[in-house]
Amino acid sequence: MFNLDLNEKTGLKSPRGYSRLIDYERAKTTLVKYTGLLSKQIAIFNGSYHALEIIFGSYLKTGSILLLPVPTFPFYQKFEDSRHLKIKKIACVGSADVLLIDKNLNSKINALYLVNPNNPLGYIFNLTNLTKLLKKAAAQKILVVVDEAYYEFSGITSQSLLSRFSNLIIVRTMSKAFGLPGIRIGYILASPKIIMQLEILKGPPYVINHYGLNLISQLRQKDFSQVKKYAVTINYSRVKLTKIFNQAGFKIYPSTANFITIKIINSDKVTIDLAKKGILVTNLNNYPDGGKLLKNHLRITIPYC
Numbered sequence: 001m002f003n004l005d006l007n008e009k010t011g012l013k014s015p016r017g018y019s020r021l022i023d024y025e026r027a028k029t030t031l032v033k034y035t036g037l038l039s040k041q042i043a044i045f046n047g048s049y050h051a052l053e054i055i056f057g058s059y060l061k062t063g064s065i066l067l068l069p070v071p072t073f074p075f076y077q078k079f080e081d082s083r084h085l086k087i088k089k090i091a092c093v094g095s096a097d098v099l100l101i102d103k104n105l106n107s108k109i110n111a112l113y114l115v116n117p118n119n120p121l122g123y124i125f126n127l128t129n130l131t132k133l134l135k136k137a138a139a140q141k142i143l144v145v146v147d148e149a150y151y152e153f154s155g156i157t158s159q160s161l162l163s164r165f166s167n168l169i170i171v172r173t174m175s176k177a178f179g180l181p182g183i184r185i186g187y188i189l190a191s192p193k194i195i196m197q198l199e200i201l202k203g204p205p206y207v208i209n210h211y212g213l214n215l216i217s218q219l220r221q222k223d224f225s226q227v228k229k230y231a232v233t234i235n236y237s238r239v240k241l242t243k244i245f246n247q248a249g250f251k252i253y254p255s256t257a258n259f260i261t262i263k264i265i266n267s268d269k270v271t272i273d274l275a276k277k278g279i280l281v282t283n284l285n286n287y288p289d290g291g292k293l294l295k296n297h298l299r300i301t302i303p304y305c
Contacts, residue, residue, distance in 0.1 A: 122255025152177030
């Protein structure tokens with residue numbers, strides 16, 4: 001085949017060339033098998049960050065109000081600084097704060113963003129509470145975006161609610177449980193109507209990482225099984241590590257993700273000392289909207305062993 005249509009260097013072999021529609025569709029076929037959804041309910045992006053940029057940068061009009069439980073994944077800073085969106089922040093530290101979120105859902109809100117499980121605290125909202133929020137949001141035409149970056153570890157997903165709520169968008173990544181952060185592939189689950197709109201906004205297939213699409217299309221059932229086994233191992237290790245820290249008298253936030261957040265005396269010093277020993281952890285002292293809540297806290301990824 002002679003690729004003389006995209007002005008790329010001729011003679012390139014996959015994955016060095018541009019992504020094409022066939023590459024995109026093959027990757028979607030893999031995700032169809034993994035999720036059990038239809039192809040028209042899935043869209044692929046260059047990582048979940050890219051997906052969130054498309055959703056909130058294009059799907060919502062300038063001046064729209066985004067309800068944001070904080071602290072959370074700090075992608076929103078870009079929109080906060082540019083003032084494309086107005087962000088209403090509410091401090092949430094655990095699953096019980098779903099009541100606070102519910103209280104703030106009103107006709108002035110245009111969208112709600114939830115990381116479930118939360119990052120950096122690790123708490124999670126169950127399906128019962130998510131259903132209540134979605135029902136109230138749907139009645140007021142509020143878009144709800146649920147970021148399920150750590151879904152494979154928590155085992156809780158909003159996917160079953162897609163058939164009931166057309167205002168729901170689920171964002172996922174291949175970076176965490178699949179261990180493929182370098183390929184920059186994320187994907188969205190939503191109604192066919194929303195997927196169609198986002199596909200248009202995203203642009204043609206060649207904007208997506210060709211190597212990433214190629215790798216995703218090669219995943220099989222055995223790979224999905226390995227991901228499940230990996231998540232089980234990490235969850236087991238998280239429980240053990242949490243118990244050890246609790247017995248030592250440390251404050252730990254209950255987590256359903258692949259990390260724990262722990263309070264210590266001096267996170268700056270400990271972070272530096274651990275780095276000298278070749279151990280890298282996340283110092284949450286300056287985490288966006290962390291304030292006093294995350295003062296002297298560390299987020300520690302659960303090691304696989």
